[in-house]
Amino acid sequence: MRPNANVKRAVLVLLLLTLGTLVYLTVMNLRLAGLPKAKDPKLSGAADDIIRIGFSLGTLKEERWIKDRDILMSKVRELDGDIIIQNANNDDQDQLKQVRYLLDQGIDVLVIVPNDLEKASYAVEMAKRQGVKVISYDRLVLKSDVDLYISFDNEMVGELMANYAVGRMPKGNFLIINGAKSDYNTELIKRGYDRVLQPFIEEGRIKVIEEEWAPNWMKEFAFNVTDQLLQDKYHIDAVIAGNDGLADGVIEALSEHRMAGKTVVVGQDADLAACQRIVEGTQLMTVYKPIEKLADATAKMAIKLAKGEYIDTKSTIHDGRYTVPYFILEPIAVHKENMDATIIKDGFHRQDEVYR
Numbered sequence: 445m446r447p448n449a450n451v452k453r454a455v456l457v458l459l460l461l462t463l464g465t466l467v468y469l470t471v472m473n474l475r476l477a478g479l480p481k482a483k484d485p486k487l488s489g490a491a492d493d494i495i496r497i498g499f500s501l502g503t504l505k506e507e508r509w510i511k512d513r514d515i516l517m518s519k520v521r522e523l524d525g526d527i528i529i530q531n532a533n534n535d536d537q538d539q540l541k542q543v544r545y546l547l548d549q550g551i552d553v554l555v556i557v558p559n560d561l562e563k564a565s566y567a568v569e570m571a572k573r574q575g576v577k578v579i580s581y582d583r584l585v586l587k588s589d590v591d592l593y594i595s596f597d598n599e600m601v602g603e604l605m606a607n608y609a610v611g612r613m614p615k616g617n618f619l620i621i622n623g624a625k626s627d628y629n630t631e632l633i634k635r636g637y638d639r640v641l642q643p644f645i646e647e648g649r650i651k652v653i654e655e656e657w658a659p660n661w662m663k664e665f666a667f668n669v670t671d672q673l674l675q676d677k678y679h680i681d682a683v684i685a686g687n688d689g690l691a692d693g694v695i696e697a698l699s700e701h702r703m704a705g706k707t708v709v710v711g712q713d714a715d716l717a718a719c720q721r722i723v724e725g726t727q728l729m730t731v732y733k734p735i736e737k738l739a740d741a742t743a744k745m746a747i748k749l750a751k752g753e754y755i756d757t758k759s760t761i762h763d764g765r766y767t768v769p770y771f772i773l774e775p776i777a778v779h780k781e782n783m784d785a786t787i788i789k790d791g792f793h794r795q796d797e798v799y800r
Contacts, residue, residue, distance in 0.1 A: 494524070494525065494526050495524075495525040495526070495552050495553070495746075495747055495750040495751075496525070496526045496527070496528065496549065496550060496551045496552050496553075497525055497526065497528070497551060497552070497553050497554075497555060497746050497750075498527075498528050498530070498543070498546030498547070498549065498551035498553070498554045498555065498576075499513070499516060499517075499527055499528070499529045499530070499555045499556075499581075500530050500532065500539060500542055500543050500546060500554065500555070500556045500557065500567065501529070501530065501531045501532065501557045502532050502534065502539060502557045502558055502559030502560075502583070503531070503532065503533060503534045503557075503559065503660070504531045504533070505534065505660075505661070505689075506661065506687065506689050506713065506715070507713070507715045507716065507717075508713045508714075508715065508733075508735065509557070511735050512557075512581075512582070512735055512738070512739060513529055513531075515735055515736055515739040515740075516555070516739040516742060516743060517529065518739075519739050519742075519744075520743045520746070520747075522743075523743055523744065523747050525743070525746070525747055525750075528546055528549055528551065530542035530543075530545065530546060532559050534559055534660050535559065536559050536560045536563045536564075539558070539559050539563075539564065539567060540563075540566055540567055540570075543556070543567040543570060543571065544570060547570060547571060547574055547576060551576060552576065552577070552749075552750035553576065553577045553578070553579065553746045553749050553750050554567075554568075554571045554576050554577070554578045554579070555578075555579045555581050555742060555746060556579070556580060556581060556585065557581045557582060557583050558580070558583050558584075558585045558627075559626065560626040561583065561584065561585060561586045561626055561627060561628040562585075562586050562587065562626075563626075564585045564588070565585055565586065565587055565588035567585075568580075568585055568589070568590055569588070572589075577591045577592075577746075577749040577750065578590045578591050578592075579591065579592045579593075579594060579742060579745065579746055579749070580592070580593040580594070580595075580768075581594060581595075581738075581742060582594070582595045582596070582629070582738065583595070583627055583628060583629055584628045584629075584761065584763055585763070586628060586763050586764045586765075587763055587764045587765040587766070588763060588765075588766075589763070589765070589766040589768060590763070590768050591768075591769070592745060592749065592757065592768070592769050592770075592771060593761055593763075593768050593769065593770045593771070594738065594741060594742055594745065594770075594771040594773075595629070595738070595770075595771075595772070595773070596733045596738070596772070596773045596774065596775045597772050597774055597775060598629045598632035598633050598636070599632050599633070599635050599636040599639075600636060600774065600775055601629075601632075601633050601636060601712055601731045601733075601775050602632070602633035602634060602635060602636020602637035602638070602640075603636040603637065603639060603640055604636075604729075604731050604775065604777040605633075605636075605637055605684050605710045605711070605712065605729075605731060606636065606637035606639075606640035606641050606684060606710075607640055607777075608710050608728055608729045608777060608779065609682045609684055609708055609710050609728070610640065610641070610644055610650070610682075612682070612708045612728055613681050613682040613708045614644065614649060614650075615644070615649040615650060615681075616650065616679075616681030616682060617650075617651050617653045617678065617679055617680055617681050617682075618641070618651065618680075618681065618682050618683070618684065619652075619653060619654055619670065619673065619680050619684075619694075620637070620652060620654070620655040620656070620683070620684045621655075621656050621657075621665075621666045621669060621670075621683065621684070621685050621686060621690050621694065622634060622655070622656065622658065622686045623657070623658060623661045623686035623687060623690070624657065624658060624659055624660055625657045626660075627661075630657065630686060633686065633712075637684055653673065653680070654669065654673060658686065658690055661686065661687060661689055661690065662693075663689045663690055663692050663693030663696075664693060665690075665693070666685060666689075666690040666691075666692075666693030666694050666697075667693035667694070667696050667697045668693075668697075670683070670693070670694045670697035670698065671700065671701075674697065674698075674701045674703070680698075680703070680707050681707060681708065682707065682708035682709070682710075683707060683708070683710070684710055685709060685710065685711045686711070686712070687711055687712050687713050687715075688711040688712065688713045688714070688715040688717065688718035688727075688730055689711075689713075689715065690711065691709050691710070691711030691718060691721075691727055691730075692715075692717060692718070694709055695709055695721060695726050695727060698726075699726075704726045705725050705726045708728050709726070709728060710727070710729050710730070711727065711729075711730050711731070712730055712731035712733070712775075713730065713731070713733065714730045714731070714732040714733070714778055714787055714792060714793075716793050716797055716798070718730045719778070719783065719787055719793055719798045720797075720798055720800060722778070722779060722780050722783065723780055723783060723798060723799055725780075728779065729777055729778060729779040730778050731775045731776070731777060731778070732775065732776045732777070732778040732786055732787060732792070733773070733775045734773070734776070734790060734792070735792075736790075737773055738773055741771060741773070745771065755769065755771075757769040757770055757771045759771070759772050783798065
């Protein structure tokens with residue numbers, strides 16, 4: 445046999461051996477991939493016992509939700525828990541996708557601020573199917589049987605706003621700009637201010653010239669409604685705005701018509717800009733909801749739920765189908781005279797920021 449033939453045969457044998465080795469390794473890798481992975485001893489132990497909280501926010505558009513996010517994150521970590529945060533940016537479908545992602549991360553408790561009061565029930569259903577406890581945070585998810593609803597007394601929020609408005613303006617034309625219909629808090633706040641306003645309306649002292657609901661709490665909507673009424677020569681004596689963002693839009697429109705400070709405007713959330721307007725005199729009051737208390741209570745209750753511990757809330761609320769546990773906190777009316785004793789004292793905003 446010629447030398448060339450021997451070389452060719454040797455090369456062929458070597459190639460066949462190499463191919464066989466590759467096939468064997470591929471088959472073994474596929475088999476191993478189907479087996480449970482052994483835990484890394486460096487990562488096992490205490491780390492496996494960490495309680496994981498998923499926080500799904502409907503939006504971060506308003507200033508207050510940024511505070512909620514940051515404070516809750518800090519409180520959970522103080523309790524040696526872990527927290528994963530997602531923001532849906534006012535998109536219902538994105539919120540559902542993000543909740544699915546949080547569940548895939550192996551969370552023990554889902555804390556949800558629903559973008560839509562009813563559509564978010566699908567997110568709650570997903571969590572419950574996986575045995576994950578659910579806390580409805582500050583906004584109630586309707587018809588979903590959450591494990592806990594924690595919020596401020598929103599009917600009281602409406603009462604505080606209306607009481608201050610009629611206290612300063614007991615008669616005249618009132619404009620009401622509510623928040624989004626997709627937020628159940630809007631309905632609760634309306635119940636509160638209706639109770640206060642109704643006797644004045646029945647006596648003919650107050651006339652509600654218009655009542656609107658702002659989609660996604662858009663301040664541009666509040667500006668347009670107010671501006672159009674003023675252009676149509678309506679005189680507005682007082683405005684009840686669903687939150688401080690809407691109050692901002694109202695006051696911008698009033699400013700363009702040289703009415704800022706002459707028309708009574710009330711809101712809620714104690715945004716920094718609202719506190720600045722209050723000390724300057726263009727907004728009468730805001731309702732302060734101490735977010736640190738809300739976030740602290742939520743963090744502690746989330747850890748308890750994850751451990752299977754009992755939570756005694758003493759109160760309940762009907763979500764349209766179920767009666768769910770309700771942990772209530774009390775809101776505080778803030779005006780020019782008590783700004784220092786509330787907002788500044790609590791460190792919610794700094795004095796040099798408010799009194800710029």
